[in-house]
Amino acid sequence: MSGLPPEYLVYPHRRRGLDHDFYTHRNLAEAPRVAWPGGKPLALWVAVQAGHFPMDMGNKPFPMPGGTERPYPSYWDYTQRDYGNRIGIFRLIRALAARGVPATAFLSAVLAQRYPLLLRHIREAGWEVAAGGLDMGRPHHGGLPEAEERAMIREALDLLAGPDGARPKGWHSPGFSESMNTLPLLAEAGLSYVADWVNDDLPYPVTTKSGGLLAMPISWDMSDQRMLAQQHMATGDWVESVRRTMAVLRAEAEAAGGGRVLCLTITPWVMGQPHRIAALGALLDEILADGAVWPATGEAIAAHWQAQTG
Amino acid sequence: MLSEPGHYDYAPYAGRPRITWPNGARIAFWVVPNIEHYELEPPPNARRMPWTRPIPDVLGYSHRDYGNRVGFWRMAEAMARHGVRGSVSLSCAVCDHYPEIIERCCELEWELFSHGTYNTRYFYGMSEDQQREVIRENRETILRASGQSLDGWLTPALSNDETTQHILAEEGILYTLDMLHDDQPMPVKTRAGALISIPYSLEVNDVPLFGMRNTPPARYAEICKAQFDQLYAEGAESGTVLCMPVHPYLVGTPQRLAAFEEVLAHVTGHEGVWLATGREIATWWKQHHLAEVQAWIEGLPA
Numbered sequence: 001m002s003g004l005p006p007e008y009l010v011y012p013h014r015r016r017g018l019d020h021d022f023y024t025h026r027n028l029a030e031a032p033r034v035a036w037p038g039g040k041p042l043a044l045w046v047a048v049q050a051g052h053f054p055m056d057m058g059n060k061p062f063p064m065p066g067g068t069e070r071p072y073p074s075y076w077d078y079t080q081r082d083y084g085n086r087i088g089i090f091r092l093i094r095a096l097a098a099r100g101v102p103a104t105a106f107l108s109a110v111l112a113q114r115y116p117l118l119l120r121h122i123r124e125a126g127w128e129v130a131a132g133g134l135d136m137g138r139p140h141h142g143g144l145p146e147a148e149e150r151a152m153i154r155e156a157l158d159l160l161a162g163p164d165g166a167r168p169k170g171w172h173s174p175g176f177s178e179s180m181n182t183l184p185l186l187a188e189a190g191l192s193y194v195a196d197w198v199n200d201d202l203p204y205p206v207t208t209k210s211g212g213l214l215a216m217p218i219s220w221d222m223s224d225q226r227m228l229a230q231q232h233m234a235t236g237d238w239v240e241s242v243r244r245t246m247a248v249l250r251a252e253a254e255a256a257g258g259g260r261v262l263c264l265t266i267t268p269w270v271m272g273q274p275h276r277i278a279a280l281g282a283l284l285d286e287i288l289a290d291g292a293v294w295p296a297t298g299e300a301i302a303a304h305w306q307a308q309t310g
Numbered sequence: 311m312l313s314e315p316g317h318y319d320y321a322p323y324a325g326r327p328r329i330t331w332p333n334g335a336r337i338a339f340w341v342v343p344n345i346e347h348y349e350l351e352p353p354p355n356a357r358r359m360p361w362t363r364p365i366p367d368v369l370g371y372s373h374r375d376y377g378n379r380v381g382f383w384r385m386a387e388a389m390a391r392h393g394v395r396g397s398v399s400l401s402c403a404v405c406d407h408y409p410e411i412i413e414r415c416c417e418l419e420w421e422l423f424s425h426g427t428y429n430t431r432y433f434y435g436m437s438e439d440q441q442r443e444v445i446r447e448n449r450e451t452i453l454r455a456s457g458q459s460l461d462g463w464l465t466p467a468l469s470n471d472e473t474t475q476h477i478l479a480e481e482g483i484l485y486t487l488d489m490l491h492d493d494q495p496m497p498v499k500t501r502a503g504a505l506i507s508i509p510y511s512l513e514v515n516d517v518p519l520f521g522m523r524n525t526p527p528a529r530y531a532e533i534c535k536a537q538f539d540q541l542y543a544e545g546a547e548s549g550t551v552l553c554m555p556v557h558p559y560l561v562g563t564p565q566r567l568a569a570f571e572e573v574l575a576h577v578t579g580h581e582g583v584w585l586a587t588g589r590e591i592a593t594w595w596k597q598h599h600l601a602e603v604q605a606w607i608e609g610l611p612a
Contacts, residue, residue: 014427027380247564
C-alpha cells in the first residue's frame with residue numbers, strides 16, 4: 001500500500017490556540033464577569049428562527065436542517081414550514097407578550113418582501129428584527145464566491161431595513177453555515193453580532209480583517225428544530241433539557257458572580273403548533289417564576305455585554 | 311480486503327477463567343473523556359470526508375469546540391467531585407493548542423493515551439511507516455506534555471486500517487480500544503505478539519446516544535446505570551469492565567451535566583467497584599490473567 005500523500009501528516013496550524021484567527025480560545029472560567037440589569041444571574045434570550053423554505057430549494061451543497069425531505073414538489077414540506085409564518089409565529093408572539101418576554105426574530109429576508117404584514121406584526125410586538133440570510137435555500141458556504149456572498153448579505157440587510165431605515169444588528173446564517181468570508185463580510189456590512197458558532201455559553205469577540213463582531217451563544221443542540229423536528233424527541237424532552245440547562249447556568253452564575261445567557265432557540269413551524277404552545281407558555285412561567293432572569297433581545301444582550309467588557 | 315480482523319479467536323463468555331480485580335472488586339469502571347480537536351480545514355481522506363458540509367463546517371466545528379472552551383471544565387469538576395479519574399483519549403495536538411486543558415488533566419492525575427494527532431486525520435489508507443510516524447510522534451508529545459508513557463490507543467474516529475493493531479504492538483503500545491468484541495480484557499493476536507484489548511463502548515458512548523439515538527439526558531443516565539448494574543451483577547462471578555466514553559462537548563453541556571453526575575454517583579455508591587484507568591486495568595490484567603486466559607483460549611476445542 002502506497003499510503004496517503006506526505007502532506008497528510010503535515011499540520012500547518014498546530015500551535016497554541018485555535019487553527020484559525022476568527023477568535024481566541026477562552027475557557028469558560030476566564031470569561032469576563034458581566035452583571036445583567038437588576039443583578040439577575042441569567043439573561044433570557046428567545047431566538048426565533050423564522051425561515052422561508054422555497055419549495056425548489058433542493059439539498060445542495062448540503063441538506064439544510066429542516067429543509068425539504070421529500071420529492072419535488074413537496075407541498076408537505078413547503079406548507080408545513082409556511083404554516084410557521086402564517087400561524088405559528090402568532091402563537092409565539094402571543095405567548096411571549098403575555099409574559100413580557102421579547103424575542104429576536106432571525107428572519108429569512110425574503111419574508112419582508114413576501115409577507116410585509118408579518119414584518120409589521122413582528123415589529124409591533126417589539127421583537128428585534130435580525131437577519132437570517134435571504135432564505136433557507138440560499139446557504140452561505142465555502143463554495144460561494146466572495147462577491148456573490150457580499151451581495152447576498154447586502155440584499156438581506158436592505159430587505160429587512162425598517163420603516164426608519166434601521167438595519168438589523170444581528171445575523172444568523174441559514175443552517176448555521178458560513179464560508180471563510182462570512183465573518184469579515186458581516187463585519188464589513190456593519191453588523192454588531194453573529195449567532196452561528198455554537199461553541200460557548202457566553203458572548204465572545206470575533207475579529208476579522210474588516211472589523212469586529214460579537215459572537216452570541218445561540219443554542220442549537222437544544223433547539224426545538226433539532227430536538228423535536230430532526231431528532232423526533234418529545235416536547236417534554238425539550239422542556240426538561242431547558243430546565244436542566246437553567247439550573248446549571250444559574251448555579252454557575254451565582255457561584256462565579258457573572259451572568260450567563262439562557263438561550264431558547266425556537267421555530268415557528270415547530271414550537272408554534274397547537275399541541276406545543278402551552279408547553280412553551282408553562283416553561284416560560286417556570287423560568288420567570290422567581291425573578292432570576294432578565295428577558296432581553298440579542299441586540300440588548302450584546303450591547304450590554306459590549307458596554308461592560310469594552 | 312479481510313473478511314475479519316483476525317486479531318482474536320472465538321472465546322465464549324461461558325467457562326472462562328475467573329478474572330479478579332484489586333481488593334476483590336467485581337467491576338473495573340473507567341471513564342474515557344475524548345478530548346479532541348477537529349480541524350477547521352483538514353485534508354481530505356478518500357474513505358471518509360472529515361465534515362459533512364463544505365469546509366468550513368462551522369456548525370460541526372463549533373459544536374466540538376464547545377468541549378474545549380466550556381464543556382471540559384464542567385465535566386472535569388464533576389468527575390473530581392465524585393473521585394473519578396479520567397483516561398483521556400487525546401487528540402495529541404491538544405497538548406499544543408490548549409495546554410491548560412492538559413495541565414488540568416495532570417493535576418487531576420488522569421491518564422493520557424493517544425487518539426491520534428487530530429480527530430480529522432484518519433488512519434484509513436496510511437502506509438505502515440506513516441502510522442508508525444504518528445504513533446511515535448504522539449508518544450513524544452504525551453511525554454513532553456505530561457511526563458507519561460504512551461500505553462493506550464484509540465484510532466482517530468475508529469478509523470484503523472488492516473495493519474494498525476500490528477503496528478501498535480510493534481511500537482510497544484500496551485492496550486488498544488479499537489475493538490468492541492468483549493466485556494473483559496482479551497489478548498490481541500498480532501504479528502508482533504502482545505497487545506491487549508480493553509473494552510471500550512459505543513453502547514454507553516455519549517456520541518451515539520445523544521447524536522444518533524436522540525437520547526434525552528434522563529434516559530442517558532438510565533442506560534448507563536443499567537449497563538453498570540448488569541456488569542456489576544456479572545462481576546460477582548468474574549470481573550468485568552465498564553468503559554464510559556464521554557465527550558466534553560456533549561456531557562459538558564448544562565442540559566446533560568446532571569445526568570452524567572447521576573451515573574457517576576450511582577457507580578461510586580456501590581461497594582466493590584474499582585475506579586481505574588485504562589493503564590491500570592491493562593497492567594493488572596496482563597500481570598495476573600493474560601497467561602491463564604491465553605492458555606485457556608489455546609486449549610479450547612476447535
